[in-house]
Amino acid sequence: MDTAVVWFRDDLRLDDNPTLTDAVAAADEILPVYVADPRRQGETRYGTDKRGPRRGRFRSESLLDLRDSLRDCGGDLLVRSGRVESVVPDLAERVDADAVYAQTKPATEELGRENAVGDALPEDVAFERRWTHTLYHIADLPTPYDRIDDTFTPWRKEVEAGASVRDPVAAPETVSTPDRGLDPGEVPTLSAGDREVSPVDDRAVLNFSGGETAGKERVREYIWAGDHLRKYKQTRNGLLGADYSSKFSAWLAAGCLSPRWIHREIKRYEDERIENEDTYWLVFELLWRDFFQFQFRKHGADFFAPTGIRDIHKEWDRDREAFRRWADGETGIPFVDANMRELNRTGYLSNRGRQNVASFLADALGVDWRWGAAYFEERLVDYDVASNWGNWAYQAGVGNDSRDNHFNVLSQAERYDGGADYVTTWLPELADLPPEYAHRPWRMSDQEQAEYDLELGTDYPRPMLDVEARYRELRNR
Template identity: 40%
Template structure:
């Protein structure tokens, strides 16, 4: 059997269910496409993928190619539309089965359907859920429609009744003759219509993309510095590389699986310490799962003005407000510092994200979808489910039962009492 693995948001070799199954065939090839759809300009005027995440993605795909070559699997890399390349590749290599991670959001579905229209109906397509901590087969809900809209209810029930699957063991490498020259190459930032850039000296995310980089980060954050032992105490930090795990970017494009992180935490708890801090990183992985299940339950409602609550939502649309918010020129220095960090690095802390989202949607009363789209464009660690889920949450059209509005000045006093963070990002403005 000749198999193809279509990589999407599962850009790794280790603990990859699709790859494990595909390698049971006699011949295996890999396919990845830098989809044009994700580099277009959206309805709000933003490039859907800006230079920061694009660079991280390029690095990830380059490393994926190298890791696949170690097990004698070639990776065909294209830029454009999968539907223009994949059918010919399947015919030319006499592929019997396609293995891929199941994606269910709007654009990913359109891309898959466009490919299916051009395929021989006899081609076997095997999609698997491979991005969860708690796999859909193991959660205590028989149907996605039963997923509760309150996180705490979901978390407690899953913790009591679900289990995390073991990590997939990779089969032996393919025969050396399986590795062929694909004659394809990874596009550059310029190829994608983007500019190259140096890392900002103050970036909190100086890391590169790729599976090995993710594993290196775990090794450092867990075992070398033992920062995991203090995660809950430091996770609301604002400056530096180590106030949080920074694993979200690798999780977002699937260059590491949540199961890998979970079982490494469990090893850490056995060998070093088990405390509230080690649990809290698992807690955050469950939050990530929750937003994925919310999008499985509510589908495209996560992109609509009224959100999953179908609220009557009548925001203002003010070009000046948009300009001042994006460029860090509002009346709130704490908001400005966070927005400048995002603009110049593609990164923002969790604490910052909640504050600037609340300010945009509840203080300025602007369309929350503009803010979500801007984050989609800029964030290195953009994940469709977490991004749009969190924006709904902070804007009163999602999963926050209390519909809170952040007091920005109070938040700044609490998390940046000495003003170091604001000074770091606003000094050019101040002097």
Template identity: 40%
Template sequence: MQKTKINNLIWFRNDLRTIDNSVLSEATKNGGSVIGLYCFDPREFTTDKFGFKKTAKFRTKFLIETIQDLIIQLSKLNIDLLVFNDLPEHVIPQICETYNITDIYLQEEWTQEEVDIENAVKSKTGQISWHSFYNQFLYHPEDINFDISKTPQVFTVFRKKLEKYIEIRNGVVAEALPISNRIENNTTIPALSDLGFEDFKTHVNSAFPFKGGETEAQNRLNEYFFETKKLGFYKKTRNGLVGVDYSSKFSPWLANGSISVRTIYWKIKQFEKEHYKNQSTYWLIFELIWRDYFKYVSMKHGNQIFKLEGILNKHYDWSNNQNLVSKWINGETQDDFVNANMIEINETGWMSNRGRQNVASYFAKELQLDWRIGAAYFESMLMDYDVHSNYGNWMYVAGVGNDPRDRKFNTKLQAERYDANGKFRRLWLQVSLF
């Protein structure tokens, strides 16, 4: 690489978009030149302590597609994205030296792994100015009306403190840079095989047949809101199990930041203005507030969200019986509704919200297995894995989180209610149920 003075480096992590990206917007403001960087961190593709691939093939392929699209979108702003299959603490100091980087821009993260990696990079980059921005919230942490350490224990209290009192910020725009900002970029995106996987085709029955990337996310939003107007029926269909349109399906793009939560919020408001406002349009906002809630819970409680006793410090007699874990994973339990959902995630990297609540409750409350094993399996398999929502939801269901009622799902009754005709179970179990 040539010795060029670039000034500003954007270290992309879970903010893989150009629309409403505060990090990108701030980096392009000060008149200097800008390059982007993304690392496929090898640690993300190793085996965790429970024996699962930390990131399995579904999210890996989705991520590759996302980075492919990000390169295209950034090029429209005359910004190049350097892509490496290496540790950030190896790559970033070298890039800083090569391009005489003075400033690094990145999304604010607070969970332990991200903080440790960031600190490792900082320890090797010397006199560089770091600029981090909260970039993944509906309600910005600087705007909320309580201290983060006082985040309510119950979601309803959290919601009522915010939704009628705190304004949602408008999206931000990044201006295109001069063509002279472009550099010679010989880096390449790793293939699935480089990351330890064989290529595969999306399952014909997948409820999430979409590709990764900002373009696909924006297309889905436009289709779900304005072309089909399915948003107007969201509250009635959101507990569905089969098909593409029972829910918005935004979560995989939200998880890696290829669409912003504010973009979705303001598009809902546009829909309400142009068409109509009803319980469904509100309910999607309600679900986005839940997403924010688990982020605030993780900010408040730190590493406690990863501990067996959870944020409630409750102690149960958990088991790690590997035979029971394997039966749950492989869809071989005594519960056909649980089995169908587990086969779905194994075949597609997707599971409905209704399914997730049931299989997690069965794992923690019926089988009484260490809930962190289930959470780690979801982390591995789900395309929409988000550290805050995943561990927040698993704690909630396991009775060590934010559920004041410590509920247990009756999976038989849930199947009768949400899969009364057995369509979902037949789809994945391929057996006669009645």
């Protein structure tokens, strides 16, 4: 064919991008385009923003990096604003394209817009979709996605036994973009209505810079230079520092890195250095990510219902004040507050922290879990719709592999933050307390509060509920 449009979505990379590679192989000229659709921003029905400023900045950096990479190959990236079902067909018509190539996504809004683009294209323009966001290809699953097991472990075992990870495809050496007098357009930054991004907090575990170049550098630093993969399983429940976990998630979510490319790096590490349970465990985590992508293709909008995919009916509280205190890190429960303040200041939270604050909101407070999922959507730099909503539904007891037991944030804090280093990092007002009081400051007498110069209710909030009694209640129900 003469000309193909490549519509970039959450696949902002050149390496292992079959959408781009197949288009380059099929057409003489390629028009790469990214559309800043206004529906990806704005307020959700839960009163949160669909995309906060940190993820917005990461997206802008990723687009700038993608444009630079395409220009290095002789091409360019056009950036437009508007509804994708209007912008993409219009560009296809203007360059007389024979086909539009695009990544396909499993989530409902993304899939709906993708279908709208296909419906709006002229009949003589082919719509070529490529599945590019998972480790295993959807066509290679031993059981079709609409019949896969809803429990992770049997699904994982079946996939590991009956499917193979495809080899990554190489980035194209050249991309020939037609010169039709089209303005490349400006990469969007924060709009006037967006909150400004606060400076990087020196307590942040990592400065997440967007783009394939930065993502590959993080892989190089973590796997190769730091040699951290050999102990990944041992350290993955850490809370402080850059290297207790891989932190590849932001680049995976935006598609700056492909899971297959990371998988190849893991296998190369195993061949050249060491293969052990720790190296496997990073692949295991990629499988969890895959699982939720395929589950969203199977169950769709059911993941956003209060009853989840299991149709579990619970009485959810919709207490705005309780939710606000949770979101602001003002619950008076230090481990919860420390995690929420880290999230608010940096856009990132450890997996251990995510599990605990989700459990506190859904289990201890009984607040509608979807409010928490929506707040994470706004705040997380590594937000991925399937992973986020799938994990929240799981913790709320309405999703896959759902927990019948809650996380006790008090015992979790003492287990994973025994010296209270994490809590006092994010709650410096508690820094002078011994660990047992840093985790449970309400146990201090008035005399001890005076001794440590910390007044509950003034210097740090009193707990919003008797959390120890609440956990006894949950344990005995």
